[in-house]
Structures are given as C-alpha cells and as structure tokens.
Amino acid sequence: MDVRFAVNVAPKEGILDPQGRAVEGSLGHLGIEGVSAVRVGRRIELTVSADDGGAARAIVDRLASELLSNPLIESYQVEELDAASSLVGGAA
Amino acid sequence: MTTRVGVVIFPGSNRDIDAFNGLRVAGAEPVELWHEQVSLDGVDAVLIPGGFAYGDYLRAGVIARFSPVMRSVAAFADDGGLVLGICNGFQVLTEAHLLPGALLRNRGLRFVGRQVAITPERLDTPFTRRIDERRPLRMPVAHGEGCYFADEASLDALERDGQVLFRYAGGSNPNGSLRDIAGVLNARGNVAGLMPHPETAVEAVLGSDDGLGIIRSFVESAAERATSGEPVVVGAR
Numbered sequence: 001m002d003v004r005f006a007v008n009v010a011p012k013e014g015i016l017d018p019q020g021r022a023v024e025g026s027l028g029h030l031g032i033e034g035v036s037a038v039r040v041g042r043r044i045e046l047t048v049s050a051d052d053g054g055a056a057r058a059i060v061d062r063l064a065s066e067l068l069s070n071p072l073i074e075s076y077q078v079e080e081l082d083a084a085s086s087l088v089g090g091a092a
Numbered sequence: 093m094t095t096r097v098g099v100v101i102f103p104g105s106n107r108d109i110d111a112f113n114g115l116r117v118a119g120a121e122p123v124e125l126w127h128e129q130v131s132l133d134g135v136d137a138v139l140i141p142g143g144f145a146y147g148d149y150l151r152a153g154v155i156a157r158f159s160p161v162m163r164s165v166a167a168f169a170d171d172g173g174l175v176l177g178i179c180n181g182f183q184v185l186t187e188a189h190l191l192p193g194a195l196l197r198n199r200g201l202r203f204v205g206r207q208v209a210i211t212p213e214r215l216d217t218p219f220t221r222r223i224d225e226r227r228p229l230r231m232p233v234a235h236g237e238g239c240y241f242a243d244e245a246s247l248d249a250l251e252r253d254g255q256v257l258f259r260y261a262g263g264s265n266p267n268g269s270l271r272d273i274a275g276v277l278n279a280r281g282n283v284a285g286l287m288p289h290p291e292t293a294v295e296a297v298l299g300s301d302d303g304l305g306i307i308r309s310f311v312e313s314a315a316e317r318a319t320s321g322e323p324v325v326v327g328a329r
Contacts (some may be wrong), residue, residue, distance in 0.1 A: 015241070018197045018269070067158070070151060070187065072194045073241060 112292030140181030199268025
C-alpha cells in the first residue's frame with residue numbers, strides 16, 4: 001500500500017533560530033503587533049510504499065530521524081496525510 | 093615515500109584545489125577521492141574540503157554523509173585513520189557523527205568571508221603538533237553556517253576532555269559559536285574539524301601562512317601512521 005506522510009521539522013526549544021528571529025524582526029515593517037516566538041522549520045511530504053501502515057510508518061520514522069532532521073538541534077513530527085491535508089496534492 | 097592524502101570531492105565542493113595546494117606545500121601528494129567511489133585508494137589520511145556538498149540541501153553536510161565515499165571514510169576513522177574536515181568538511185563530519193556538535197546558521201544571519209584569528213587549545217594532537225606556540229593564527233573564514241552548537245553538558249565534557257581544538261581569538265568570533273569554538277577533536281583524537289581555512293593560509297603570498305602548521309601536523313602524523321601502522325591516538329587530556 002502507498003501512504004503519504006508529512007514530516008514537520010523545527011528547531012528544538014532553546015536552539016537559536018536566526019531565521020525565526022529575522023522573520024520576527026520584519027513584523028514591525030508590516031505594521032503587525034502581538035506576534036512572538038516565531039520558529040522557522042521545514043515540511044517534507046513523501047509517499048511510502050510498504051506492506052502495511054505500520055511498516056510505512058517505520059520507514060518514515062527512520063528517514064525523519066536519520067536524514068530529514070538532526071536530533072541534536074531539531075525535533076520532528078510525522079503526519080499521515082489524505083488528499084485534504086496534503087499541501088502539494090498527491091496523497092495516496 | 094610521499095605521504096598520500098585523499099581529498100574527498102562532492103558535487104559542490106569548491107575548496108578542493110586549495111586543499112590540494114595546501115597539502116603540496118606541506119609536502120604531501122593529494123589524491124582525488126570522488127564521492128561515488130568506495131575505495132579510498134590506500135591513502136594515508138583523508139581531508140574533507142570546503143564547499144557546498146550536494147548544494148547543502150536540507151542541512152549543510154547531511155546528504156554528503158550518506159555518500160559511498162563517506163561510509164568508507166567512517167570505517168577509516170573507526171580504524172584510527174586521520175580525518176580532517178575544513179569548513180563544509182567540518183559540517184559533513186558532524187552530520188556523520190564523527191565529530192560532536194552541530195553547525196547552525198551564523199548568528200548574524202550573514203555569510204561571513206574574512207580573516208579571523210584562532211588559537212590552538214592543544215599542541216599535542218596529530219593536527220597541531222607542528223605549531224610552535226599557542227598564539228593566534230590568522231586565516232580566512234567563508235561560511236554561512238558556522239555557529240558551533242552543543243548543549244551545555246556536552247560543551248563542559250568537550251572542555252574537560254580536551255576536545256576543543258581551536259577557539260576564535262581576540263573577539264574575532266564571526267558566527268556566534270558557543271564558547272568561541274572554531275574547531276573540535278573526536279574523543280579518540282584522530283578526527284578533527286574546523287570552520288576556518290588553514291589550507292588557504294599556507295604561503296605569505298596568500299595573506300598568511302599561519303595555517304601551514306596545521307596542515308603540516310596533519311601530513312606528518314599521517315606519514316608516521318603509514319610507517320608504523322599504528323593508529324594515531326592521543327586520547328583524552
């Protein structure tokens with residue numbers, strides 16, 4: 001079966017996030033107030049072909065911890081997607 | 093016999109020629125190691141040069157970690173072989189878990205390319221033994237992601253175990269690295285990495301030859317290991 005996942009990666013709490021800080025710094029130029037704690041991460045969507053959902057999940061977990069994130073500085077969350085929750089379409 | 097030092101070339105490496113030159117000035121014969129090759133061609137040591145391996149996509153150094161040549165480099169290091177990573181090469185070695193810590197986006201967000209000074213913390217390692225004294229060494233940096241990070245407990249352990257190899261000197265920390273760390277050593281003492289470029293500071297005509305002591309130390313240690321067959325291990329201080 002094919003399962004589509006999203007892996008959301010973000011800098012861990014306490015890790016300096018210069019990108020987040022830069023975004024936050026620009027908010028004043030937009031005339032926006034009351035926004036804080038901006039953290040910039042990334043989202044990776046992918047389709048895994050495996051025997052069942054559990055096997056697919058195991059593959060995506062391994063990929064997320066070994067390649068897509070660096071556990072020293074980043075956390076990740078895995079979401080299983082359907083057509084409605086995929087940002088790019090292509091849900092299995 | 094001339095000491096042969098492998099220079100790993102990834103798509104996006106751009107300091108490989110500087111590495112070749114630095115090694116030649118230090119009396120070694122550089123050997124190209126293409127990222128897709130598994131064999132290390134019998135080299136006596138490995139240098140991972142600067143650049144943007146695989147475009148630095150995802151995170152600097154991470155895609156390179158899984159290349160065929162890096163699996164061989166990891167086995168070489170496990171066997172006690174000497175490995176030096178410079179700039180992007182340092183990032184590759186941290187991503188490969190051959191060195192502790194991680195390199196984050198520069199605190200000031202900008203790419204920095206300028207001369208800095210770094211002080212060796214130890215002169216008894218395979219990478220610093222030919223440096224005469226603990227004084228600031230001038231050499232360039234050129235990177236966007238050089239902010240050295242590890243958690244406080246890990247930093248304390250690195251300091252305690254003598255694994256901090258270089259620090260930015262005299263307020264020249266260009267990237268916000270914690271505790272001014274510019275380069276580190278693994279626990280066993282045979283793998284080192286640093287963000288600044290000693291290989292481009294090997295001749296006065298290049299603006300400084302302060303980096304030559306590092307490259308010479310590396311080459312000499314490699315030659316010694318080639319002769320004795322013993323792993324070069326300095327261990328914890």
